Amino acid sequence: MDHAKRDPISGQLTTGHEWNGIEELDTPIPRVVLFFLAATTLFAVIYWLLMPAWPLGWTYTKGLLGINQREVVTQQVRDAAAGRTIWTNRVANASYAEIAADPALMTHVRDSGRTLFGDNCAVCHGSEGKGGPGFPNLATGSWLWGGSPEVIAETIRVGINGTSKQTRAAQMIAFGSVLDREQLSNVATFVLSLSGQKLAATELARLPAGKEVFAASCVACHGQDGKGKQDLGAPDLTDANWIYGGDPQSVMNSVLYGRQGQMPSWESRLSPTDIKVLALYAASLQGAGR
Template identity: 75%
Template sequence: MDHATRDPVTGRMTTGHEWNGIEELDTPIPRVVLFFLVTTTLFAIGYWLLMPAWPLGWTYTKGLLGIDQREVVARQVRDAAAERASWTSRIADASFAEIAADPALMRHVRDTGRTLFSDNCAVCHGTEGKGGPGFPNLAADSWLWGGSPEAIAETIRVGINDTAKETRVSQMMAFGRDGLLQREEVLAVVAYVRSLSGQTLSTPDQARLPAGKEVFDANCVACHGPDGKGLHDLGAPDLTDAHWIYGGDLNAIFNSVQNGRVGHMPSWEGRLSPTEIKLLALYVGTLPGAGR
């Protein structure tokens, strides 16, 4: 039978239980533990009484304060929608120039446009709009179809080489693959195109420049213009700057002339509202280096 004894070190009584010479002290629960136990119990009871808490089958206890979190969230959503409508309606009704001249509206364009761009455009053009192989750099002020807000909005709306009825259509022919130019003619016009953007040419390529200009004038001027700066009406890129969609080195340009190019951008009409398209067009113009 266990017998309680007094512990000589602490002076407390033991419980009388002993295991392998180790006796268990009869230590009381610390007061701080009792304090927090009582406090949390009172808090729980108070919460149950004041707030919605207990399910009752098809309903629940409403609480003495009558607080409904679902209604709180619904009210916050309504307030946010009303606040958003106060400026989206102004953007929908105003011209691009009027919006650009209004600092308050442009703050909304930058904030909301950044989200729209990240959700819909960044997968191809990158989060900063700098593009990549096959996707134009929107921050370079080098536009295929024009860089005005109106032109950008129209491109977003109808897309490029898409199935939409009004889509923009543009394609570069495969001059080498389809036999329109001989290999030496392709090499000559590639050398000439590289010279337009100020690239350093090898001695053989420099010798090809006169022939390259003749090939260019006969085959490329219709789209890229006599000076190589491109035509927005046809979506033909500027060949005189340093911004290349598919790369501007010798191999990339040769591949473009030899095999042709055809890009694609989906039409966003129907997936984005007219106001969202307007916001995106304005936001693209605010990208660093976009020229506006």
């Protein structure tokens, strides 16, 4: 081993190791590496001393700071629950108008309402409440029973055509055996005209007769002007919102076979506060539009 040997090109000392004529330069480890090695080792030792670190069979080194993450999490959960209780209590005790006038409270209501709606209502009404065939869109501002939070809460509580004793009841009668074919075609065409749909000349000719049938058979529930009656849960036929469809075939089917949608009662499944939150949430959907 020739320790003193110098590399002729770089002029640096070699370690004396040699492989097939290739010699290793004696380059020291860079200081920065040593520095970080020392710094991280020091950090690790200090951290072991301060924080919970080493397992010791049944227990562990607790650390000088005495931090216990289980307690930290438990405390956070307790704080969150306390925070929730504060606002749920306010929702439970305040009137709908008071809650709606409190922006901070409404933020909680909307957050929690969205979750409750997703868990319980979205299967039928869609995640944004926009409904689908057979399930009403709750975001149009056009309501079967009324769109104030009080009325919506009652709808949610008792359901529609459901099994609860207090359920709201509404039925679109089947006119298939009450009216003849002509009358059915005429009144269905008249219904299409109510929402301003374009009609062919042959259809326009049916309108006067259709209007007569409507006046005789339909106004009791849908109103003189066809705008519906909320105390009967009968829909407005003059707007573009349809539960079952506004095309000629769907309207004809509604009149021929009748309709009776079912909305479950939630009284036994949701707390009064949850129903209140959902009613405020559903009421806030209107204006979100279609």
